[in-house]
Structure formats: structure tokens, C-alpha cells
Amino acid sequence: GCSTSTTARPAPPRPRPGPGFSLPAAAPLPHLLPQLRSAMSAEPAPAAAAAAAPPPRHRALVLTGFGGYEKLKVQSRRSSGPGPGEVSVRVHACGLNFADLLARQGLYDRLPPPPVCPGMECAGVVRALGDGVRDRQVGDKVMILAKSGLWQEVVNVPARQTFLMPAGMSFEEAAALPVNYITAYMILFDFGNLRPNQSVLIHMAAGGVGTAAIQLCKTVENVTIFGTASASKHDALRSSGVAHPIDYRTMDYAEEVRKISPKGVDIVLDPLGGSDTSKAFNLLKPMGKLITYGVSNLLTGQKKSLVAMAKTWWNQFSINALQLLHHNKAVCGYDLGSMDEEFELIGRVLSKLDNLYSQGKIKPKIDSVWPFDQVADAMRQMQEKKNVGKVILVPEAPKEESKKEEN
Numbered sequence: 001g002c003s004t005s006t007t008a009r010p011a012p013p014r015p016r017p018g019p020g021f022s023l024p025a026a027a028p029l030p031h032l033l034p035q036l037r038s039a040m041s042a043e044p045a046p047a048a049a050a051a052a053a054p055p056p057r058h059r060a061l062v063l064t065g066f067g068g069y070e071k072l073k074v075q076s077r078r079s080s081g082p083g084p085g086e087v088s089v090r091v092h093a094c095g096l097n098f099a100d101l102l103a104r105q106g107l108y109d110r111l112p113p114p115p116v117c118p119g120m121e122c123a124g125v126v127r128a129l130g131d132g133v134r135d136r137q138v139g140d141k142v143m144i145l146a147k148s149g150l151w152q153e154v155v156n157v158p159a160r161q162t163f164l165m166p167a168g169m170s171f172e173e174a175a176a177l178p179v180n181y182i183t184a185y186m187i188l189f190d191f192g193n194l195r196p197n198q199s200v201l202i203h204m205a206a207g208g209v210g211t212a213a214i215q216l217c218k219t220v221e222n223v224t225i226f227g228t229a230s231a232s233k234h235d236a237l238r239s240s241g242v243a244h245p246i247d248y249r250t251m252d253y254a255e256e257v258r259k260i261s262p263k264g265v266d267i268v269l270d271p272l273g274g275s276d277t278s279k280a281f282n283l284l285k286p287m288g289k290l291i292t293y294g295v296s297n298l299l300t301g302q303k304k305s306l307v308a309m310a311k312t313w314w315n316q317f318s319i320n321a322l323q324l325l326h327h328n329k330a331v332c333g334y335d336l337g338s339m340d341e342e343f344e345l346i347g348r349v350l351s352k353l354d355n356l357y358s359q360g361k362i363k364p365k366i367d368s369v370w371p372f373d374q375v376a377d378a379m380r381q382m383q384e385k386k387n388v389g390k391v392i393l394v395p396e397a398p399k400e401e402s403k404k405e406e407n
């Protein structure tokens, strides 16, 4: 099994301001004079000293190029205030997603090219409001969704990309919720139309989306859950409500499902892609639904694998409308990353999740918390298949943090 221990970690080095002051590129000469004068005099006048003070800076994680874990570096960035319609947020926790592993290898085309700050979700406290922002206040605790750029101590984002945290939720939980739970909710309920007495096959069941999907299945009466995961996680899966955990690494999961349920299942959640999508389609009962939402099979090592890419592409599932008609099955594709303008839709899902959280029906499960400086270890935890639940990054080392120990 997997045990969780509490270990104290040394605090990472505090951010240091950059050397000297920097000036706007096209600063006209008169603007330079007070600063030049203060730089030359032994004891600058207070006002001049203030003018010469280095601008505030903060720490950010930057993907410096595509490749292995070492491509992510902590860098110091100049902080600025929020623009019109934006809020400035002090970040307390950020979510690590599988897509961040793909992005590091250059396999996720929604991330702008490096050097770039990744990060699609985080949680923190509003510290300043830009012009025209009326529905947020300084001090609000918020979670944020964005295409990228959230792995920083301070972020400026459009106010409509922030969502108020439910009462009683920790920053770690709030950073673990948006991507995993919105995805799980929409694929299970909007596409899957999950009903009482149905059966669902969840792959990567012990991971972030998997854990969210299990909890959401449990909100519907008498749902039978089949879940694939590495064998060491099966006890955890059973105790969270998976009736049939399957070790996909040592056995054929489709055969295992059929041994228990010869007709197959009502819904398959497919984050794997390649040949697993066809397997999912074949496992569906009549009126069953396949929701494909990932290509985890692309990831086989630290760096991009052309063999894995070719294999996934070659085995890509394909069906035409006429074939589909005769099968009585549905195939759906889901990508939260392509819904970045759908604030209303996302807001509606989040308010349902907010209610479920308040009723105690869902609760993000935190696998481990890592300071920015240990982003490589955080990524390794997920990529080496050790995580049970969500991997979280924090700008600074917490006093105590839970970290998964290898068995």
C-alpha cells in the first residue's frame, strides 16, 4: 500500500530583488536625472531613494525549453499591478496536471512556446483590483483557471477567470479542484449522462481526474465502478468506492471487465488514447458512451518519444457516422483547454461543485505538496506513477508537508 508521512522541509531561498534598478526602455533623459543623481551621491534624498528602489519582484516557474525535468527553473520576475478588468492575486498553491508533463516535452500545443511560465490552475488571495472590477474585493480567496502562467507567486488575471473559493476550503484543495473536478463533472454528467444503477470504467482511477470521477460517481445511486491503476493503489481505490480495481500493468483490463460484466459497461472514461480508445468502444454496452479526453499513452519517459507518438497515431480510433449508427453507442471528445472563453458554462459547473463540496460529497485528495524549487520531484511523483490524488506546488516550502513515501 501507499503510506503518507509528514516531513518538515527546509524553506527554499527567499526571493531576492534583481540587481540595481531597471528603467523603461525608452525613458526620456529628464526622467533619468534624479536616479543618476541619487546613484552618485552618498546619501540620497528619501524621494530619490524611493525612485531608485528596485521594483518589486516575485518568483515564477519557467519552462526554459522542451525536454526533461531540468527544463523547469525558478526565476525572478518583475511584479506589476493589474490591468483594466484584471485582479492581482497572491498565489498560495498551484495544481500540477498531466498536461504539464506533456507540455514539458513539447507535446501540448495549448502552451505558448518556451521560455514560458506554465500553470493552468492556482488558488490565492486578491491583493489589488484593476479598473472596472466590481465583483471582486481585496482579500477575496479565489481559485483561478487559465491557459498558462499561473505557477508564480503573484499573477494578474482577468477577474472573470477567478472563482470564489467555497467556505472552509484550503488553498491546496482549491488548487486541486478546478481542472480535475470540472473535467470529471462534465465528462460524467454532461456527456456521460450517468444514471443510477449504471457501470463506469475509470482509467488512471487513483490520479487527479480519476479521484474526482470516483467521488462524483458516488453521488449517484448504485453506480458500479471499475478502475484501472497500479497495484499498490488498489486498497486506496477500494476504500474510496471502486468495486473492481484492475492492475492494467499486469493484466488485460478489458478481459477483466468482461469476466465480471460480460456485456461491458455503460460509460468508459478514456484519458489514454491510441489503441485504448478502440478497446473502450468495444467495452460499451448498447446505448453506452465513450468519452475520450487525453493521450497519456504519449508519455513513456522523461523526453518526447517518437515511437510512442507513432504508435498512438497509428492505433488512433476512427469510426464513420454510418458505423456509429449501427452500434447504438456514443463517442464524445472533451478538452477543457479549448473552453477558455466559456466562462458562464465553467462558472455553472463550479457552482455545482461548490454545493457538492459544501455538502461534504466531494473533497479533493492531496497526494503531496512541493515547493517551487522541487518542481522536478513533483513531476517525477506523477510521471513515475506514484501519486494517489493531486500533486500540488507551493511558491514557498510549507512548514510541514505531506509527501508520499515509496514502498
Ligand SMILES: NC(=O)c1ccc[n+]([C@@H]2O[C@H](COP(=O)([O-])OP(=O)(O)OC[C@H]3O[C@@H](n4cnc5c(N)ncnc54)[C@H](OP(=O)(O)O)[C@@H]3O)[C@@H](O)[C@H]2O)c1
Pocket: 096, 097, 098, 099, 179, 180, 183, 203, 204, 205, 206, 207, 208, 209, 210, 228, 229, 230, 231, 233, 271, 272, 293, 294, 295, 296, 297, 298, 299, 300, 334, 335, 336, 337, 382, 383, 384, 385, 386, 387, 389
Ligand atoms: N481533456 C481535458 O480537458 C483534460 C483535463 C484534465 C485531465 N485530462 C487528462 O486526464 C488524465 C489524468 O490527468 P491528471 O492530471 O488527473 O493526472 P493523474 O491521473 O494524476 O496522472 C498520473 C497517473 O496516471 C497514471 N498513468 C497512466 N499512464 C501513465 C503514463 N503513461 N505516464 C505516467 N502516468 C501514467 C499513473 O497511475 P496508475 O499507473 O496508478 O494508473 C500516474 O500516477 C490525463 O490523461 C490528462 O491529460 C484531460
